[in-house]
Amino acid sequence: MIEHPPREPWPGPAWVPTRALGRSVLLTGLLLVLGVALGRVDLVLLAAPFAIGAAIHLRRMPRSAPEVTIGSDDEHVVEGGRIEAALTVSNPDVIAYDLVVVRTRTSRWMRLEQADRPFAVAVPADGWAAVELPGEALRWGRQDVGPAAARVAACGGLLACRPVITPARAVRVYPVTDPFNATEAMPAAAGLVGNHRSRRTGEGGELAGVRPFAPGDRLRRIDWRVSLRTRDLHVASTLSDRDAEVLLLLDVLGEVGRSGGVAGSASVLDTTVRAAAAIAEHYLQRGDRVSLLEYGAAARRLRPATGRRQYLTVLEWLLDVRPDPVEQDRAEEVFGAHHVASDALVMVLTPLVDPRAADMLAQLTQSGRYVVAVDTLPAGAAPQNRNQWTPLATRLWRMERENVLGRLREHGVPVVAWAGAGSLDLVLRDVARMAAAPRGR
Amino acid sequence: MIVVITALTARAGRARAALGRATAIPFLVRAGIALCGLVAVLVAWPQPLLAGRNLALLALIAMYPAVAPRGRGATVAALVVVAGWLVDTTVFDARIALWRVLALATLLYLGHTLTALAAALPFDAVVNLDVVGLWLARALAVVLISAVLTVVALGLAAELAGPAFLVATLAGLAGAVGATLLVARLLRRA
Numbered sequence: 001m002i003e004h005p006p007r008e009p010w011p012g013p014a015w016v017p018t019r020a021l022g023r024s025v026l027l028t029g030l031l032l033v034l035g036v037a038l039g040r041v042d043l044v045l046l047a048a049p050f051a052i053g054a055a056i057h058l059r060r061m062p063r064s065a066p067e068v069t070i071g072s073d074d075e076h077v078v079e080g081g082r083i084e085a086a087l088t089v090s091n092p093d094v095i096a097y098d099l100v101v102v103r104t105r106t107s108r109w110m111r112l113e114q115a116d117r118p119f120a121v122a123v124p125a126d127g128w129a130a131v132e133l134p135g136e137a138l139r140w141g142r143q144d145v146g147p148a149a150a151r152v153a154a155c156g157g158l159l160a161c162r163p164v165i166t167p168a169r170a171v172r173v174y175p176v177t178d179p180f181n182a183t184e185a186m187p188a189a190a191g192l193v194g195n196h197r198s199r200r201t202g203e204g205g206e207l208a209g210v211r212p213f214a215p216g217d218r219l220r221r222i223d224w225r226v227s228l229r230t231r232d233l234h235v236a237s238t239l240s241d242r243d244a245e246v247l248l249l250l251d252v253l254g255e256v257g258r259s260g261g262v263a264g265s266a267s268v269l270d271t272t273v274r275a276a277a278a279i280a281e282h283y284l285q286r287g288d289r290v291s292l293l294e295y296g297a298a299a300r301r302l303r304p305a306t307g308r309r310q311y312l313t314v315l316e317w318l319l320d321v322r323p324d325p326v327e328q329d330r331a332e333e334v335f336g337a338h339h340v341a342s343d344a345l346v347m348v349l350t351p352l353v354d355p356r357a358a359d360m361l362a363q364l365t366q367s368g369r370y371v372v373a374v375d376t377l378p379a380g381a382a383p384q385n386r387n388q389w390t391p392l393a394t395r396l397w398r399m400e401r402e403n404v405l406g407r408l409r410e411h412g413v414p415v416v417a418w419a420g421a422g423s424l425d426l427v428l429r430d431v432a433r434m435a436a437a438p439r440g441r
Numbered sequence: 442m443i444v445v446i447t448a449l450t451a452r453a454g455r456a457r458a459a460l461g462r463a464t465a466i467p468f469l470v471r472a473g474i475a476l477c478g479l480v481a482v483l484v485a486w487p488q489p490l491l492a493g494r495n496l497a498l499l500a501l502i503a504m505y506p507a508v509a510p511r512g513r514g515a516t517v518a519a520l521v522v523v524a525g526w527l528v529d530t531t532v533f534d535a536r537i538a539l540w541r542v543l544a545l546a547t548l549l550y551l552g553h554t555l556t557a558l559a560a561a562l563p564f565d566a567v568v569n570l571d572v573v574g575l576w577l578a579r580a581l582a583v584v585l586i587s588a589v590l591t592v593v594a595l596g597l598a599a600e601l602a603g604p605a606f607l608v609a610t611l612a613g614l615a616g617a618v619g620a621t622l623l624v625a626r627l628l629r630r631a
Contacts (some may be wrong), residue, residue: 020557023516032616049550049587120568157557
């Protein structure tokens, strides 16, 4: 049996006559008929402009549809930064477009000048016209400019084109990174390269002490001054330099708080993404390997790597962070401690709103990972006031949350609120000290 | 009753919001439509009928296309102007003065082409000046050609004095042939 492909719907003509053309034809015809019937030249002359206008305007007619393109500077745009978007209407036809009305939608996180208004421009034949939309990107993410639509009137408004619609273009807006500086030691370094002084002596730059020469020591390590004084060979021992893996675990089970963009209040995901970018930047600059993992239904993952290339990948990866809730009964399938390398420093960025996040933290600590929890809940976050019980319920929930935080601390999970620079130093020192203690629970 | 009041309040609110967003050039274009309509009515209709309620009604019809340029208001307004002209020249037996024919032809065409522009131009658009400039330049060229034609034709009719009927018939037939060709071309294209 032969199957016929489905017939495509007949595409209607792109150009359609307008009401002005109908009016022109009607008035011309009526006035001519009346003029002839009544023998009145003046009525024929009243029809003359309509007939002449139609003849002049319709002597050449448009054949092709206009093209609308959305352009934007693809450079490194950070939230709060300037952005230059532009709508370009090109006219491939042989006649000019008398009027092109072009309008666009934009993401609510783009404040482009007059983007909420339509623009009216004229486009010459075989030419183009651009509408500049300078503005500001207010929040990180892939922010859409578009879809844009253009309606064209040609031939003096006697013919109009059906709207031409162009899909949206996503502009990458990177999160602003709060400068972050942690000087404390990493709990567990992995390879024999890197910037962190390890807890073991070895080849490195940091002086650990002076000890008597032993077979196997390199001659260039001999500390001649001490050796002369003690009349015995001594060597300067150093701590080996190591790199480490930092895993940033992003809790994306839900979004809490209202985001106000870069200048306004920060929601949980805002804090999460900005903190993750800052932490990743810091550790990548120091030569550590950074990986990222989402605690959500999709469980997106970024493999550990180092260097500037990884930093750019991290930023790109962070653009796609969005709330990704998991059903209650599927939580176990999504995440397990086996996803986390045993010697990695795990920084969990979580609002600790979902009880499963606290369970996950406890589970990670129990399995011997070095865990730091960064509390991303905004300070004033509270549910919408629905009735007289809401404030009370909110207080109860806050107390319960404090309880959970306390219990976590008791179990050795340091929880620290993200406050930008230096907020993790104290905690990292504690983790390093914990790591120095013998393991084997 | 309450429903009506609510609907009216909502409509008034929307109108206020629209006025707040309106930009200068679309507003001027619409003001031009209203002005052309009003002056055309004043020129076409006989003076005795232009008083009191009649004037208000005629002015309303003539200015309505400025408010709703996408509707049929412009056609109705043009027909009302032509009707007034016919009433004045037949019932009131007014003389067909050159300036009145010129003014009517110009005003009717300007009203028509400005309505076509306003129909495509949203009231809150940011408009490049060259759009309106080129549009008006084209309209003025058409008006100028028609004016020359009017002067020549009316002069011809006055010179021939008697067979004005013949001139009208010839001009009308020429126009009709032109219009038929135009419509035929449009149909072939569609």
